[in-house]
Amino acid sequence: MNTLDTFNCNSLPRRFLLASATALALLGSSAHAADKLPVIASFSILGDLVRVVGGDRVAVTTLVGANEDAHVFEARPADAKTLLASKLVVTNGLGFEPWAGKLIKSAGYKGETVVASKGVKARHMQDEKGHSGHAHEDTDPHAWQNPNNVALYARNIAAGLSKVDASGAAIYQANAEAYAKELQALDVWAKEQIATIPAAKRKVITSHDAFGYFSAQYGVTFLAPQGVNTETEPSAKQVAQLIKQIQREKIRAVFVENMSNPKLIAQLSKDAGANLGASLYADALSASDQPGATYLQMMRHNVTQLVAGMKNN
Ligand SMILES: [Zn+2]
Numbered sequence: 001m002n003t004l005d006t007f008n009c010n011s012l013p014r015r016f017l018l019a020s021a022t023a024l025a026l027l028g029s030s031a032h033a034a035d036k037l038p039v040i041a042s043f044s045i046l047g048d049l050v051r052v053v054g055g056d057r058v059a060v061t062t063l064v065g066a067n068e069d070a071h072v073f074e075a076r077p078a079d080a081k082t083l084l085a086s087k088l089v090v091t092n093g094l095g096f097e098p099w100a101g102k103l104i105k106s107a108g109y110k111g112e113t114v115v116a117s118k119g120v121k122a123r124h125m126q127d128e129k130g131h132s133g134h135a136h137e138d139t140d141p142h143a144w145q146n147p148n149n150v151a152l153y154a155r156n157i158a159a160g161l162s163k164v165d166a167s168g169a170a171i172y173q174a175n176a177e178a179y180a181k182e183l184q185a186l187d188v189w190a191k192e193q194i195a196t197i198p199a200a201k202r203k204v205i206t207s208h209d210a211f212g213y214f215s216a217q218y219g220v221t222f223l224a225p226q227g228v229n230t231e232t233e234p235s236a237k238q239v240a241q242l243i244k245q246i247q248r249e250k251i252r253a254v255f256v257e258n259m260s261n262p263k264l265i266a267q268l269s270k271d272a273g274a275n276l277g278a279s280l281y282a283d284a285l286s287a288s289d290q291p292g293a294t295y296l297q298m299m300r301h302n303v304t305q306l307v308a309g310m311k312n313n
Pocket of ligand 1: 071142208209210228229230282283
């Protein structure tokens with residue numbers, strides 16, 4: 001911003017300075033936006049990862065935004081337009097976005113796509129809640145809840161970006177590897193935090209089964225009235241059984257999720273005589289002024305809240 005540096009701030013009216021700065025910023029951003037690689041991410045967490053790996057070279061649009069539920073998302077006509085204007089589409093896969101394939105097809109998008117979870121060791125849910133369910137409903141799509149999987153996501157995104165922008169390949173790879181180191185540090189920290197809670201107390205209630213990968217990685221048991229998909233409603237019998245279990249095992253750590261309807265879990269917590277904790281970020285980042293605006297922030301927030309809640313068990 002050499003142009004701005006040539007202004008003498010003391011000799012010009014403040015209003016003029018601000019207007020000039022804004023005009024320059026607008027010019028700058030539109031000129032840059034045209035140069036940037038347009039990329040679509042299906043939901044907010046992937047949007048953050050594309051931003052981290054792509055850095056200045058990419059302009060990311062997220063279809064399912066902050067605090068929104070990707071399970072029940074319905075694409076708008078404008079989304080097809082955005083899709084056609086992009087060079088790369090990044091989805092989670094594992095059945096998380098059943099609407100994405102239809103949207104890509106109906107929009108007539110022929111560009112590159114990346115399934116960020118490719119290569120992840122998928123978890124499969126036991127049918128313990130009595131869902132008859134098709135096979136695909138049993139795959140747990142929430143692989144990002146283990147930071148080690150997210151390192152793989154970042155590398156897959158780097159490979160996808162390199163396909164459509166070969167001259168940036170070295171940068172994408174370097175960004176993905178630097179981020180993998182941050183994820184490793186997050187994993188070590190999370191393990192240390194959880195270790196402060198005795199194993200018998202590591203039990204938590206959440207709205208839906210979003211934390212299976214977290215559970216497997218950190219040894220915390222999550223109980224949820226809803227299955228891996230927020231579309232399924234639990235039966236009265238399932239809720240009654242869960243209330244009994246909460247009371248029997250004296251579980252005090254009950255959490256709502258930022259993108260789920262809090263009604264069910266609030267009622268359940270009341271009926272079981274437990275206290276409702278803060279929101280956990282399950283399937284979406286928070287808005288930028290909330291504590292889960294990036295993946296790393298979201299995970300640190302979740303671990304901190306979980307530990308605080310489980311202390312009361
Ligand atoms: Zn979910």
